[in-house]
Every structure is written in structure tokens, then in C-alpha cells.
Amino acid sequence: LFAGAADFTWAAPELGALPPMEGVEIAFAGRSNVGKSSLVNALTGRNTLARTSHTPGRTQQLNFFRIGERFTLVDMPGYGYAQVEKAKVEAWTRLIHAYLKGRSNLARVYVLIDSRHGLKEIDTALLDGLDKAAVSYQLVLTKGDALKKSEMEKRIAGIHAALAKRPAAYPEVLLTSSRDDLGVPELRASIARLLQE
Ligand code: GTP
Ligand code: MG
Numbered sequence: 124l125f126a127g128a129a130d131f132t133w134a135a136p137e138l139g140a141l142p143p144m145e146g147v148e149i150a151f152a153g154r155s156n157v158g159k160s161s162l163v164n165a166l167t168g169r170n171t172l173a174r175t176s177h178t179p180g181r182t183q184q185l186n187f188f189r190i191g192e193r194f195t196l197v198d199m200p201g202y203g204y205a206q207v208e209k210a211k212v213e214a215w216t217r218l219i220h221a222y223l224k225g226r227s228n229l230a231r232v233y234v235l236i237d238s239r240h241g242l243k244e245i246d247t248a249l250l251d252g253l254d255k256a257a258v259s260y261q262l263v264l265t266k267g268d269a270l271k272k273s274e275m276e277k278r279i280a281g282i283h284a285a286l287a288k289r290p291a292a293y294p295e296v297l298l299t300s301s302r303d304d305l306g307v308p309e310l311r312a313s314i315a316r317l318l319q320e
Pocket of ligand 2: 160175
């Protein structure tokens with residue numbers, strides 16, 4: 124599935140500039156700096172496909188990457204915080220919510236959570252919106268290399284508890300590290316299963 128070409132195909136700075144709804148889309152959402160763009164690169168094995176930065180606020184548009192013949196991966200701007208003006212972050216957040224709730228060819232949203240920080244209020248607000256709109260999502264912990272095993276187990280247990288009463292949530296939580304390739308094959312397998320449904 125990921126062995127073929129992966130190409131940047133479209134950037135949408137606003138809702139009016141989205142590509143036509145063709146083919147299956149899978150989106151990566153999460154707070155600024157959580158590691159969305161890094162995970163796009165890890166999945167495709169292409170280190171410079173999506174632009175990453177240690178400064179929150181790197182990705183400023185919805186970036187569409189066509190993966191082989193099967194689907195399109197959407198790398199989103201982060202929500203929550205960024206080293207850019209508040210008005211910009213608010214505009215991105217509106218764009219993210221509107222895209223996620225209004226896209227009929229969106230098969231699943233992977234909501235990325237920094238394993239060092241866990242679920243924040245701003246994440247919960249997004250999950251509330253997805254549950255309400257019945258948009259299917261799955262949580263992915265990122266930066267799994269940055270926590271000790273015991274801390275990670277606690278983190279995962281906390282996240283499972285928070286997911287229990289969420290109707291649109293896929294029950295399995297994936298633990299990943301783009302740095303160590305941890306959980307990346309499992310995420311590829313998760314996407315492959317999704318495309319078979
Ligand atoms: P925005 O586009 O600003 O919303 O950020 P993003 O979510 O796309 O994050 P990005 O991939 O740009 O990564 C942000 C920072 O986290 C960079 O400094 C990355 O090197 C770092 N990072 C990403 N993945 C990992 C990981 O698996 N482990 C560790 N330790 N750091 C990571
Ligand atoms: Mg990014």
C-alpha cells in the first residue's frame with residue numbers, strides 16, 4: 124500500500140479551496156507540534172514529503188498527499204497553540220472542524236496525541252465535535268520514544284478510560300514514534316484494514 128509513489132497534490136488554505144471529493148481521504152489531526160507531518164513522512168518513508176519543524180505552527184494549510192492509487196492522506200494544521208497570531212490559529216481551527224465534519228469521502232481521522240502531554244481540553248473539544256457529527260476517528264499517541272514504559276502504560280490506560288463513552292472512537296489506541304519507527308507498521312496495517320472495509 125505504501126510501497127508506491129507518494130505525491131503532494133493539493134494545499135487548501137481555506138474551505139473554499141478544497142479539492143473535489145474524489146477517492147478515499149484519511150486525515151491526521153492534532154495539536155500543533157504533536158508530530159503530524161513527521162508521521163506522514165514516517166508512514167511513506169519519505170523524510171521531506173511533509174515539512175516539519177520544532178516550532179509549533181509549521182503546517183498552515185490542509186496538505187493533500189496522494190498515496191499510490193488507493194487513498195489521499197491529509198496533513199492538517201495544528202490546533203491549540205502555535206508561534207503565530209491567535210487569529211490565524213482560530214481560523215485554522217475553524218477550517219479543521221469544518222473540513223472534518225463536512226467531508227463524505229473521509230474514511231477516518233487519526234487524532235494524534237503527544238504521549239508526553241496526554242489528552243488536553245482542546246483535544247476533548249475536537250473529539251466532542253467528531254462524536255456529535257459521527258465522524259469515525261482513532262487516537263494515535265506520538266513521540267512514544269520520549270516516555271518510560273511505566274509512564275506510557277499509565278498514559279494509555281488514561282486514554283482508554285477517556286474513550287470508553289465516545290461513540291465514534293475506534294477502541295484501539297496506537298502507540299507510535301516517528302523517530303524510532305515504533306508503531307509505524309501497525310499504523311500502516313490499520314490504514315490497510317480500513318481501506319478494505
Ligand atoms: P504543526 O504542523 O506545527 O502543527 O506540527 P506537526 O504536528 O506537524 O509536528 P511536526 O511533525 O512538525 O513535529 C514537531 C516536532 O516534534 C519536531 O521537532 C519533530 O522533530 C518532533 N517529533 C516528531 N515526531 C517525533 C517523535 O516520534 N519523537 C520525538 N522525540 N520527537 C518527534
Ligand atoms: Mg505539520
